[in-house]
Amino acid sequence: MTAACLMNTYKSMPLSFVRGEGAQLWDDTGRQYLDAVAGVAVTNVGHSHPQIVAAITEQAGLLLHTSNHYRIDWQQQLAARLTQLAGLDQAFFNNSGAEANETALKLARLYGWAKGIEQPLVLVMDNAFHGRTLGTLSASDNGAARLGYQPMSGEFIKVPFGDMGAIKQAAAIYGERIVAVMLEPVQGEGGVAVPPPGYLKAVRAHCTQNAWLMILDEIQTGIGRTGRWFAYQHDGIVPDVVTLAKALGNGIPIGACLATTAVARLFTPGSHGSTFGGNPMACRVGCTVLDIIEREGLLNNAAGQGERLLTLLRDALAGHPNVVQVRGMGLMVGIELKAPVRDLCLMVAQEYGVLINVTRGQTIRLLPPLIIDDGDVERIVAAMLGVLGGTGRD
Known part of the structure; x- marks a missing residue:
């Protein structure tokens, strides 16, 4: 009955979870249930990890909040660790992925302003998703999420994801007005779209050549999801700006924007801020998440189990009449269907006890915790094969 008091923004399933441990709810x-979506790429180290529970419990009894008018030691520790892992220099903390992306877009605007560009443009990708604020919606390409909020900002030029020629064509048309390219290394909400080999390296080179910022949205891919700390590390590049959230807090709200010194120094006192961003609790949990991933070897586990999951799914679903492609990177896997299956998420939960997600209407998205084992992978594959039916083989 109390659901009537909530604004109607989610189409929730008739499931309510009361406890979690590891990959189980x-x-x-x-x-x-086996949680094969991890709160949409959030609980990377699993539910109720003892070390995170201990950190939250102790910090709650010490200090939750002061303000950014004072030094916050846990914030400085987390900034130092993240920038070292990312190959960048400075960090700004906020509370969500959308806020992190707004921070990055502010930096792009300041970058253009410093160059004397009155109407700067940022190249973004078809099928991208960067958040639900008005600014990040403008940079995104999701018709349902944008409906009713028009007009969108005209500061973005959309090009096809994975198409380097389209970026060069936009450069020829808009010239010096372009100040940055913003993209996801793997498009999560866009259907787990993986770019062609060499694409990120080519974008990096083009940004350097044209003095554009390369902004990578690693809200979903970051903090180990693809088998590296950051997805761009598979390509041996370093962007100018990176945004993070989701898995950084394992359920505690936190977002981060990392940048090179040359970009970060565009901010000055008073030019940006966040009341709750970088509070002691969130930053201590962030440090604890990094500790767990390092100590438990979860990058290697994500890479190994991700490859195993992809291989088993591709073999099990080969020739399936309703499967277009199985694709992914690490533990970020998509099964694109030719036609949507109604109530698929609820069906898989009820019949097989596995929680999944569907994005863009007909791509099953699998984002299990980085802690999953062989048995969990086999259970996910069995559920997918069961719910989608036979493969059409003789």
Whole structure:
């Protein structure tokens, strides 16, 4: 009955979870589920990890909040660790991925302003998703999410994802007005779209050649999801700006924008801020998440189990009449269907006890915690094969 008091922004399934441990969740009837979506790429180290529980408990009894008018030691520690891992120099903390992306877009605007460009443009990608604020919606390409919020900002030029020729064509048309390219290394909401080999390197080279900023949205891909700390590390490049959120707090809200010194120094006192961003609790949990991933070897596990999951799914679904492609990187896997299956997420949960997600209407998105083992992978594959039916083989 109390659901009537909530604004109607989510189409929630009739499931309510009361407890989690590792990769498992339990609903209010006591039934157990394998969480193969991890709160949409959030609980990378699993639910109720003892080290995170201990950090939250202790910090709650010490200090939750002061303000950024004072030095916050945990914030400085997390900034130092993230910038070292990313190959960048400075960090700004906020509370979500959308806020992190707004920070990056502000930096792009300041970058253009410093160059004397009155109407700077940022190249973004078809099928991208960067958040639900008005600014990040303008940079995104999701018709349903944008409906009713028009007009969108005209500061963005959209080009096809993975098409280097389109970027060069836009450069020829808009010239010096372009100040940055913003993209996801793997498009999550866009259907787990993986770019062609060499694409990110080519974008990096083109940005350097044209003095553009390369901004990478690693909200979904960052913090180990693809088997590296950051997805761009597979290509041996370093962007100018990177945004993070989701897995950095394992459920505690936190976002981060990392940048080179040359870009970060565009901010000055008073030019940006966040009341709750970088608070002691969130930053301590962020440091704890990094500790766990390092100590438990979860980057290697994500890479190994991700490859195993892809291989088993491709073999099991080869020739399936309703499967277009199985693709992914690390533990970020998409199964694109020719036609949507109605109530698929609820069906998989009810019949197989596995939680999944569907994005862009007909791509099954699998984002299990980085801690999954062989048995979990086999259970996911069995659920997918079961719910999608036979492969059409003899």
